[in-house]
Amino acid sequence: MNIALRPIDNTNREAVLALSVREDQPFVASNKTSLRQADEANAEQPGVARPFAIYADEKLVGFCMFAFNPEEEDEDDRYWLWRFMIDKNEQGKGCGQAALQEIIKYFKENGADRLFLSTEPENERGLHVYRKAGFRETGVVSGDEAVLMRMLKGPNKTVKDFYGVDVDKAMRIRGRKGYGVSIAVCDGDGDFSTYCSGSGRYGEDFPVNPDMLFQAGSVSKPMFALTLLRYVDKGLIDLDADISGVVPEFVKKGPVTFAALLSHTAGYNLHGFPGYRADHEPLSLEDVLNGKGVTPKLRRIRPYGKQHMYSGGGITLAQLAFERITGTTLRDAFQKEVAEPLGLKRTGFFQPLDEDLVANAAFGFRLAQKEDSAHGYHYYPEHAAAGLWTTPTELVKIGLALSESYRKGGILKKKTARRMMTPVMDDYGLCLDVWESEARKDSVAGHGGENWGFLTSWVFSRKKDVCVAIMYNNVTEAADEAMNNIACEIFKNAKE
Numbered sequence: 001m002n003i004a005l006r007p008i009d010n011t012n013r014e015a016v017l018a019l020s021v022r023e024d025q026p027f028v029a030s031n032k033t034s035l036r037q038a039d040e041a042n043a044e045q046p047g048v049a050r051p052f053a054i055y056a057d058e059k060l061v062g063f064c065m066f067a068f069n070p071e072e073e074d075e076d077d078r079y080w081l082w083r084f085m086i087d088k089n090e091q092g093k094g095c096g097q098a099a100l101q102e103i104i105k106y107f108k109e110n111g112a113d114r115l116f117l118s119t120e121p122e123n124e125r126g127l128h129v130y131r132k133a134g135f136r137e138t139g140v141v142s143g144d145e146a147v148l149m150r151m152l153k154g155p156n157k158t159v160k161d162f163y164g165v166d167v168d169k170a171m172r173i174r175g176r177k178g179y180g181v182s183i184a185v186c187d188g189d190g191d192f193s194t195y196c197s198g199s200g201r202y203g204e205d206f207p208v209n210p211d212m213l214f215q216a217g218s219v220s221k222p223m224f225a226l227t228l229l230r231y232v233d234k235g236l237i238d239l240d241a242d243i244s245g246v247v248p249e250f251v252k253k254g255p256v257t258f259a260a261l262l263s264h265t266a267g268y269n270l271h272g273f274p275g276y277r278a279d280h281e282p283l284s285l286e287d288v289l290n291g292k293g294v295t296p297k298l299r300r301i302r303p304y305g306k307q308h309m310y311s312g313g314g315i316t317l318a319q320l321a322f323e324r325i326t327g328t329t330l331r332d333a334f335q336k337e338v339a340e341p342l343g344l345k346r347t348g349f350f351q352p353l354d355e356d357l358v359a360n361a362a363f364g365f366r367l368a369q370k371e372d373s374a375h376g377y378h379y380y381p382e383h384a385a386a387g388l389w390t391t392p393t394e395l396v397k398i399g400l401a402l403s404e405s406y407r408k409g410g411i412l413k414k415k416t417a418r419r420m421m422t423p424v425m426d427d428y429g430l431c432l433d434v435w436e437s438e439a440r441k442d443s444v445a446g447h448g449g450e451n452w453g454f455l456t457s458w459v460f461s462r463k464k465d466v467c468v469a470i471m472y473n474n475v476t477e478a479a480d481e482a483m484n485n486i487a488c489e490i491f492k493n494a495k496e
Contacts, residue, residue, distance in 0.1 A: 002057050006052060070111060194393060227330065259430065455475055
């Protein structure tokens with residue numbers, strides 16, 4: 001079969017517009033749309049869009065369009081197969097693979113070292129065709145489309161480069177049955193991208209996907225604070241009121257305020273919580289605070305308001321007071337006050353995790369092998385301190401909402417958001433780390449999280465719509481350091 005690529009002109013334009021795919025191939029844009037987009041792109045930057053008619057033995061069989069910009073600073077944005085289709089009457093005859101090889105040849109002859117394309121992850125037929133031609137998934141999902149790449153020079157290995165970071169190397173992702181990482185980014189250009197690699201369950205071929213649930217660890221704390229502050233905005237909670245009388249059994253000497261508890265300046269013990277087997281009998285907040293679980297009883301061990309001492313116990317006490325004042329559970333309050341307004345579908349204080357959510361949930365460490373094969377994660381009765389399940393994508397949505405609130409008001413009133421993101425002591429606001437970053441050259445807020453088998457890093461700009469969220473299903477000192485480093489690097493590159 002002799003394949004030829006010929007530029008679109010007045011002699012073939014109408015014939016190309018008449019081409020179409022089958023009705024069961026909804027992922028392919030119409031050629032009319034593609035040619036219009038080519039004209040718009042070339043009006044701004046002549047020659048960057050290159051549309052071609054595909055001929056097989058002199059018969060018009062398809063259409064393709066390239067994004068070709070060798071001057072682009074980012075090498076991953078230089079060469080793209082923007083559109084590709086074979087007419088419904090010519091499919092199944094080998095035209096597709098033959099045309100792809102001719103397209104690859106075109107890029108090679110014109111100096112490209114790698115070629116990218118993107119398609120919906122649900123486009124199984126298209127993915128099969130591209131894989132057969134040597135394209136491989138990069139792990140990146142951009143604009144809801146999976147990005148694939150084919151090396152044109154040297155070995156055809158996928159280059160793992162996400163915002164300038166080799167994530168797999170940094171996080172030591174090895175193979176399809178080790179640990180896995182999920183990342184979401186909104187950058188300074190307003191582009192939203194995700195990156196997934198490895199396995200969500202150690203020892204299983206269980207590829208991480210953008211919708212896979214991870215435990216967020218202490219990133220639960222700012223989500224609790226956000227929920228509580230929604231009630232502050234409604235005038236139902238006073239951050240500075242003494243709440244000793246609401247939780248008298250745990251406060252021998254007042255005062256105690258939500259502001260002190262959320263800023264970790266109330267002087268309480270219980271830094272963190274290890275959790276329990278997923279099938280452990282339920283524990284109440286009172287049980288935890290009375291030391292009836294695996295952690296000691298809550299006690300004030302430092303002078304009130306004199307120093308910053310991180311206390312998951314203090315946050316748990318704040319949750320108990322919040323639920324007594326509002327008459328609702330944190331899970332229900334978060335759903336109503338945060339998840340619904342922001343359109344979050346997979347974030348909540350699911351403790352224990354709902355059975356219908358287990359199918360696409362990551363397992364931590366090797367808990368499935370060591371404790372419970374059906375539930376490879378721990379149960380956390382301390383919802384506000386450690387009980388959130390979420391995805392990086394939805395953490396980014398929350399980060400952007402908080403950034404907007406800080407600048408002009410949104411999910412929180414501007415005044416409330418600014419109090420949340422103003423340091424009280426030791427660069428810590430109300431359940432948020434807040435700092436002026438020399439490396440990031442920005443006013444940054446965020447939080448880290450560590451549960452038994454899960455790590456999370458979440459940072460966002462207070463000045464711009466930039467946010468990075470990373471989740472990983474293993475905990476080691478090296479992984480924690482690597483995650484913080486790549487979060488910093490991705491944030492810096494995303495902001496630029």
